[in-house]
Amino acid sequence: AQRVTQPEKLLSVFKGAPVELKCNYSYSGSPELFWYVQYSRQRLQLLLRHISRESIKGFTADLNKGETSFHLKKPFAQEEDSAMYYCALSPISGGYNKLIFGAGTRLAVHP
């Protein structure tokens, strides 16, 4: 079954500390993976996708097919990073963008 697991509901860190939001997936093929973010009182929006191999707002995520993981990392957390983060998987079969979302992790960065 296709599934995305985010094991932490809440991750609490201090400003300047490294951050790693965990994401594991279950999918038999080669998936496309994304991180979406929702800041307070804002809409859910794309943060980054693995296919772009980009760094957005200091965040990076590497697809590890061996461990079926797509963890989101940032070396030095900022208070403005506090938000809800969702990992999502797009099954390639069928050709439709039917994202499967994880349950989300709330990141709280304290001063």
Next chain:
Amino acid sequence: DGGITQSPKYLFRKEGQNVTLSCEQNLNHDAMYWYRQDPGQGLRLIYYSQIVNDFQKGDIAEGYSVSREKKESFPLTVTSAQKNPTAFYLCASTTGAATNEKLFFGSGTQLSVL
């Protein structure tokens, strides 16, 4: 101001009543989606539409219906058959149906049962 507009922001449903959630976009996107968000469960796909006059069931379509008569509009009806409708509903759109397309989301509708 381009984007996706969902209305109303809050909606209350009485027992046995059908209610319709509106989703309009002016992004000229072909594909539109409805997700349901429950606490601690992430987002689950209800229905999606790749093109006008076509739509497909998602993972939790029972108790819901949609229409796609116009490219800009993708309303969701929560019918009386949906026994647990209380949730936050999100509409989204993309330029096409390719699997790596970025989703643009609306601000959501919170539906509660009276």
